Every structure is written in C-alpha cells, then in structure tokens.
Amino acid sequence: MFCSEGDSIGGFISPLLTLGHCNYEPPNEPEPAPEPNMPNIEAVCCGSPPPHSAAAEEEEETDDNSTHSYVCKFNGKSQRWECGDKEYKRDVLQQVIHAHDNKDGRRTIDQLKDFGITVYLTEHGNINYPILRKVVEHASKSKANGSKNARCFLYKDENGRLYNLTLNNGSGGLAGSWQSTNTSFSGLQALVALTILSRVLPCYDDAGTYIYPGYLSLIVGIILSEEISYAWLNCSMFVTGTPSVAAHTIISNFDSDWPRKLALFVLTLAGLSDLVDANGQKYLTLVGVAMSISILAANLGSRAWHFMNWKTLGQGRTVVPIMSYMLAVFTGLLLPYIGFGKIQAGRKSAIQLIALNSLTVAIVFVLSGVEKVQQFLVNGSENCNQDNANITVGIWIALTSITCIFAAQKIKPVIQDPSEDTDPILIEDQTSPVGYKVPNFPDFKIDPILFSGDGLSCLSMKAVTAIGLIVGIGAGGLVVSSGLYNYMEHVDNYLS
Numbered sequence: 001m002f003c004s005e006g007d008s009i010g011g012f013i014s015p016l017l018t019l020g021h022c023n024y025e026p027p028n029e030p031e032p033a034p035e036p037n038m039p040n041i042e043a044v045c046c047g048s049p050p051p052h053s054a055a056a057e058e059e060e061e062t063d064d065n066s067t068h069s070y071v072c073k074f075n076g077k078s079q080r081w082e083c084g085d086k087e088y089k090r091d092v093l094q095q096v097i098h099a100h101d102n103k104d105g106r107r108t109i110d111q112l113k114d115f116g117i118t119v120y121l122t123e124h125g126n127i128n129y130p131i132l133r134k135v136v137e138h139a140s141k142s143k144a145n146g147s148k149n150a151r152c153f154l155y156k157d158e159n160g161r162l163y164n165l166t167l168n169n170g171s172g173g174l175a176g177s178w179q180s181t182n183t184s185f186s187g188l189q190a191l192v193a194l195t196i197l198s199r200v201l202p203c204y205d206d207a208g209t210y211i212y213p214g215y216l217s218l219i220v221g222i223i224l225s226e227e228i229s230y231a232w233l234n235c236s237m238f239v240t241g242t243p244s245v246a247a248h249t250i251i252s253n254f255d256s257d258w259p260r261k262l263a264l265f266v267l268t269l270a271g272l273s274d275l276v277d278a279n280g281q282k283y284l285t286l287v288g289v290a291m292s293i294s295i296l297a298a299n300l301g302s303r304a305w306h307f308m309n310w311k312t313l314g315q316g317r318t319v320v321p322i323m324s325y326m327l328a329v330f331t332g333l334l335l336p337y338i339g340f341g342k343i344q345a346g347r348k349s350a351i352q353l354i355a356l357n358s359l360t361v362a363i364v365f366v367l368s369g370v371e372k373v374q375q376f377l378v379n380g381s382e383n384c385n386q387d388n389a390n391i392t393v394g395i396w397i398a399l400t401s402i403t404c405i406f407a408a409q410k411i412k413p414v415i416q417d418p419s420e421d422t423d424p425i426l427i428e429d430q431t432s433p434v435g436y437k438v439p440n441f442p443d444f445k446i447d448p449i450l451f452s453g454d455g456l457s458c459l460s461m462k463a464v465t466a467i468g469l470i471v472g473i474g475a476g477g478l479v480v481s482s483g484l485y486n487y488m489e490h491v492d493n494y495l496s
Contacts, residue, residue, distance in 0.1 A: 074116075093425065093440050097162075104160040112438070115425050118142070118151035120434060122165065124158045129250075129448055132433055136247040139434045140240065141314040151243075152426060153434045155444045163444035164437035166429065167246040174255065175245035175430035178233055181226050187300060187340030190227040191361050193220070194296045194336075195393055196368045196377065200289045203282065203384040211380035213285045217267035219377070220292050221260075231259045231295045232325065234302040239324040241312025244435035250448055251315055259298075263291035285378065294329050300339030301332030307343055307411060308335075333396075337404040343411060350408035358401040365393055 096111045112119050120135050135153060142151070155165040203211055220228060232252070236242045242251065249255050269276065270284035305328065313320055313327075332339060337354045345353075367373065369390070374382040426436040437443070459467075 168445035171246040238302040238306040297332030298328040301328035304338035346411040346413040
C-alpha cells in the first residue's frame, strides 16, 4: 500500500498513527492539541517494510511452528504481505484483540498494518458528515493512484474497543439492486436499442413531419429496464472510482436513478397529445430519445472503462461526476462492444464476440427501417429521411468494430486461482464507506442523515420554531385562499 508522505485526514495527524511511515511516537509524549472544530481522524498506511522488520527478525530468531506463531513476509515484487499459514490469519488477529496489553487497540491496529492494510480510524464523538466525505475522497484518490484495495474504516469507542464503521441508510439494498442489474445487463440489447433510437434523430430538421412516441416510453422503461438503469451510479463506481455504494450515497447529491426517470418522464410527456401540440411532441420525443441514447452509451462506456482496467478519476472536485458521465458516454460510443460482460474472456473469444454482435446489430438496424416497425416505435419517423441515418450508423458500426477488436486484445482474461486466500483478513462490504471491513470486528452502523447538521447556528430553537409556524400557517393559508377565491366568485354571482 502506497501513501504520499505528509497526507492527512481531518486536519492533523496524531502521534498514534501517521500516514506514510506507520511509526509510533513514544507513548509518554503528549499528543498535540487538535485544531478547533476539526474532527479527530487518523489514517494508517504501510509501504515496504524496513530491511530488518519485526516479522523478519521473528523468523530468524524463532523456529516455533505452533499454531500461536505467525510470521508474515513482505513480497517486494507483488507489494503484498504473504503469511506462512493463511488459515490462521483471523485467529492471530483475534488473539491480538484479546491480548491483555491491547486495551487501547494499538496492537490490533499495528497487526493490521503488518498485514498491509490501510486503516482509517475515527474515535468516539468525532463522527460527522465532513469526516465521512473526507474518508471517501481519500480512499477514491488512493484507488485512482493505483493503490491496492486493502483498507478498512474503524471506529474506536471510549473504552478502546474497535468496530467496523458501516452505514445504515439503505445502501445495502441499493447495492443489491445495482449488482443484480449489472448481472442481467445485456450489452447487445443496449447497443441494438441505441442504434434503433437513432432513427428518430434525422427528424429534427424536418418541418413537415410529426412524430408520436407511441409505446416508446414503455419499451425503454420496461423491456430495457436493466440497460437504462443506474447510469450515474455506474459512472461513479467504474469511472470515478468511488470505493463502495455507501460511499456513493455520501458523496452524491442524489441517490435516486434520476437520469432514467427524467428520460422516461420526457417521453411520457411527449405521448400526451392533450398537453402539447404536434411540434411539442416532436421536440419532446427528440429530447427523450437523445437522453435515452446518452444513458445507454454511459452504461456501456462505464463498463468498458472497468473491463479495460483504466485509471479512475478519483473524488474531490465538484465537476468530477459530470466529467465521469461525459467520459462514459464518449467511451460507450467509441468502444461499445467492450461494455459486454462476456468480453472479459479476452483473446480470440472476445474478437469473435465483437464480430458476431456487430453483424447482429447491423441486421436488426436494417430491419428497423421497415415502415411497420417504425410506426410501432415512433410513428412518423418513417417519413423522415433515413438515408443519412443509414450511412452514419453503418460507418459507426464498422469503425467501432475495428477499435473494439484492437482494444479487446489488451484485456487480460480473468484467471481463477484455487490457491487464493480462503481466510481473508478483509471482506468486501458495500455498506462500508471504503468498501471493505474486518470480519473480526462487530459493525457500528450509523445513518449519515443524523450528522447532516444542526440547522442555522445563528438562530435559537425558539426562533426556528416561530419561523416554522409562520411558514406552515402561510403555506396552508395559500392553499385555502385558492379555494376561497372561487367560492367568493360564486357568492358575487349569486348576490348580483
């Protein structure tokens, strides 16, 4: 695990834990006073151990092979700690946790450090929303810099006991739905839908053409539900490099799938002939189709970014989510076939997949030019000039096939190794702000909404209560007045 020297989280670094060197200061040295209004959080990260590390000295000085001995060697080639008997990894940590001289948790954190794990630590009374954001930003930047995903976020109570800090804000359910959607995502359906929807775009400059969306919103919203869902979350996880779904709920301004909802809402409005005229339907349909195409391209592009194992952007700047979405759309239009799940096989299998699917997309696109098909999807688009659409999409299919064939050759096939660690010291958990937790520790579940703030600090409780009563009564009076206006109109008519 690599860390830049001098980085810190929370405004200062305590003598207990330092970021970059993992050294302890003398225990009797007083800690520096924290800056005012700055949360107390520390981070530990470990690089390569010194030539004569404690683990190496222990190996040289003892030949005890009992289950209580545990020697870990640092592999300079893989930059990972390798331990002699992996089956006892959690047992060794448990022994350290229960040690009589581990009342403050220092030895436990030191053991995690020896395993090569980055530890984010916050203490009792110091949990707040800014701290959670800082941890997510730091973890995502470390991921963007190529650091290994060996990290955890611990909470230490007033008695020195350690817990995994996790979120209890529904992120677990969101993660399950997102993972299920990604599993059932069909790259072929997304690409076919993208090309067919493009047939509507040539109608934008045809003044004499009226288009009616028909069943388009139902097809996009129901049949293509997996392919059009969670575009913003996919960009956050795969392009930005957000550590977990819980981290996305902390850092994002909205948790709901707004891109999909907005696209379907626009297409639904376009189908309401009583609400908008023919020209309004035409332009609303064009906007809804353009939004749907961008969402499909973003989902393909974010998956392609992930499968190509490209460097993520990292959190921290306000414009990063927008940049991630735009990059995902561009990648989806440039390398659409790399967003297919089966592309991970790589080599000849990936090239065969691209060739077969490009032919399938071309055939379906040609069939979509049939008048009856276009009348079912978007009635009126058959009257637009489709020659430009056919030429443009044909060139695009050919060029993307070429670029994807060359890109697929750089994909490294996923190789499953049965000798992988069967007793990991960390397990993946989407409810953790950093994406992983230590199974030896219990969970301390928090809801970030409880730390969102205390309201306006310049107003007292009585002042806020008074303002709330005034606003509530005024809102009710506004609604009542609309009814009284019509009522008084009837009274005036009756009297006159």
